[in-house]
Amino acid sequence: MLKFGSKSDINVSYKCTVRLLEDTEVIECEFQAHHKGKFLVEYVCRELNLVERDYFGLRYVDSSKQRHWLDPAKTVLKQVKEMDPILFSFRVKFYPPDPFRLKEEITRYQVYLQLKRDLLHGRLYCTHNEASQLGAYIIQSELGDFDPEEHMEGYISEHKLLLKQTPKIEEKIAELHQTQLKGQPPSAMETAFLKKAYTLDTYGVDPHPVKDHKGNQLYLGINHCGILTFQGSRKTHHFRWNEVQKINYEGKMFIIHLTFNEDPRTKKKHTVGFKCPTGAACRHVWRCAVEQMLFFTLPSSSEAPSVVTGGGFFQWGTKFRYSGRVEKEILEDVGPLRREEPTINRSSYRPSSLRRKASSVPATPSTPVGSEIGEISKDDSIPGFESSSGSPGTYNDYYFRDSFDRSSSESQLDLGPHQQSSTGHGRHLDNAPVPFGALRASGMNSAGPGVGGGGMHGLVDGGAASGGGGRAGLRALMSSRHGMRPFVRVLVSSCVVVAVSLLAVAVVVFESNSVALGTLRKMPEMVVLRRDFYEPAKEFLRQSLQRFL
Numbered sequence: 001m002l003k004f005g006s007k008s009d010i011n012v013s014y015k016c017t018v019r020l021l022e023d024t025e026v027i028e029c030e031f032q033a034h035h036k037g038k039f040l041v042e043y044v045c046r047e048l049n050l051v052e053r054d055y056f057g058l059r060y061v062d063s064s065k066q067r068h069w070l071d072p073a074k075t076v077l078k079q080v081k082e083m084d085p086i087l088f089s090f091r092v093k094f095y096p097p098d099p100f101r102l103k104e105e106i107t108r109y110q111v112y113l114q115l116k117r118d119l120l121h122g123r124l125y126c127t128h129n130e131a132s133q134l135g136a137y138i139i140q141s142e143l144g145d146f147d148p149e150e151h152m153e154g155y156i157s158e159h160k161l162l163l164k165q166t167p168k169i170e171e172k173i174a175e176l177h178q179t180q181l182k183g184q185p186p187s188a189m190e191t192a193f194l195k196k197a198y199t200l201d202t203y204g205v206d207p208h209p210v211k212d213h214k215g216n217q218l219y220l221g222i223n224h225c226g227i228l229t230f231q232g233s234r235k236t237h238h239f240r241w242n243e244v245q246k247i248n249y250e251g252k253m254f255i256i257h258l259t260f261n262e263d264p265r266t267k268k269k270h271t272v273g274f275k276c277p278t279g280a281a282c283r284h285v286w287r288c289a290v291e292q293m294l295f296f297t298l299p300s301s302s303e304a305p306s307v308v309t310g311g312g313f314f315q316w317g318t319k320f321r322y323s324g325r326v327e328k329e330i331l332e333d334v335g336p337l338r339r340e341e342p343t344i345n346r347s348s349y350r351p352s353s354l355r356r357k358a359s360s361v362p363a364t365p366s367t368p369v370g371s372e373i374g375e376i377s378k379d380d381s382i383p384g385f386e387s388s389s390g391s392p393g394t395y396n397d398y399y400f401r402d403s404f405d406r407s408s409s410e411s412q413l414d415l416g417p418h419q420q421s422s423t424g425h426g427r428h429l430d431n432a433p434v435p436f437g438a439l440r441a442s443g444m445n446s447a448g449p450g451v452g453g454g455g456m457h458g459l460v461d462g463g464a465a466s467g468g469g470g471r472a473g474l475r476a477l478m479s480s481r482h483g484m485r486p487f488v489r490v491l492v493s494s495c496v497v498v499a500v501s502l503l504a505v506a507v508v509v510f511e512s513n514s515v516a517l518g519t520l521r522k523m524p525e526m527v528v529l530r531r532d533f534y535e536p537a538k539e540f541l542r543q544s545l546q547r548f549l
Helices: 007-011 037-047 105-121 128-143 167-179 186-197 279-297 327-332 437-441 471-477 484-511 515-521 524-548
Strands: 013-019 025-032 056-061 067-069 087-092 208-211 217-223 226-231 234-240 244-250 253-263 266-275 306-309 318-321 355-357
Touching: 013 037, 025 037, 037 056, 067 279, 087 105, 105 128, 105 186, 128 167, 128 186, 208 279, 217 279, 244 279, 244 306, 253 279, 279 318, 484 515, 484 524, 515 524
Parallel strands: 013 087
Antiparallel strands: 013 025, 025 355, 056 067, 056 087, 208 217, 208 266, 217 226, 226 234, 244 253, 253 266, 306 318
């Protein structure tokens, strides 16, 4: 796909396909080598007549089947250099905490389409009654009032609404559609759908498969509220952003440094780690967490720090710089975004001739499950989790799924019943965070490196304890000093480089016949070095080589 060498290549156009929230629709567009990700995101939003663009993004899957969000600050070609064809999926990247604070109905409609996908693919978990209600809203919005001549028996089964769509749920949906929703227009049904959906615990959660320190299979989700973990059908942890001191990763290990105010006088600190299937998956989780936290907690995008973390032995860490506006800046914009709000043509919804049916476009590859997590085919489910009532031994119609999509890059997950915390911290105390012992064994203390220097002062004392994120705390959170392990890597790497350099200089000085180096070789220090160290080492290597040969 890429071309190198000629300066004239800067004018070469590249084609890409963007799959929209309705899988049957795509947009085809072109870009050039110098265009950044922001160009494509804005282009697609213009085609969809969207002005509130900050909540949306483009997702793609690389040649290693790892999902990524297109970085708006980097060139497109640098990010998709190995993709052919180039396929993107237009998705909601930052789910608004309250969709009704969006200024335009057309933006809420896109959020509605995203949540409808989430319900279909199992990410938006709900009870049977809630699922029936949400399904009835969708049916009334798309089919209108029930017509016995047009809607024959079993007409609900013709529409795929839920991941586990049973006959019992279909009967309930049909009953609600026929008896309670008559006369309701599509806009009212979409509003009712949003009002119900955004109150669920799994609203905005894109699940990532991980393992805890005991090897238990978990799913980790990140949204505007913080970082959540799910095991079986239970939400096990909820780390709110005001509890998170720092986020980093080491290899496959995603690490969260936490500080809790158990009482006004003491701060309890934890370090919790989760093992991801691959290093690339861990880097993706870390980046998603950092972006979500900055978007929903920063007072201004100008205060976004440059974040460095991760890496391995003899490897550089990952550097990330947030770009774009944050939620507070978006909400502070007053007045309408344009004089007249566009109308939504829900029947055809085709604002551009560039949009076409997607039947000829291959499905975006899904992210694979690594061997660390275990592979499950996209048509398999995992039975045996607790039911929505919480009683073991009975099975729900909703099961956990791999975080992969059937037809695009969307994840698949069905989560347990959403549980409300009874504490001010929003944590599920039935399964409190456990310090990650493996991290301590490798030299990382329970509070996380860098805590003693005031890493949490800004987040707690600076106002985060009351729900906001302090500026100093965010800077401490994103500090590039991540403890002893990165320091040891740098130290060892430096020592190796210095030793190799000195050895190379010694060989050149002692083995060269150059007159210019003669004076250096005659120095007393160099004579002693050659006699006591260089010549014995040289002889040892010669004898060893002779024995080997």
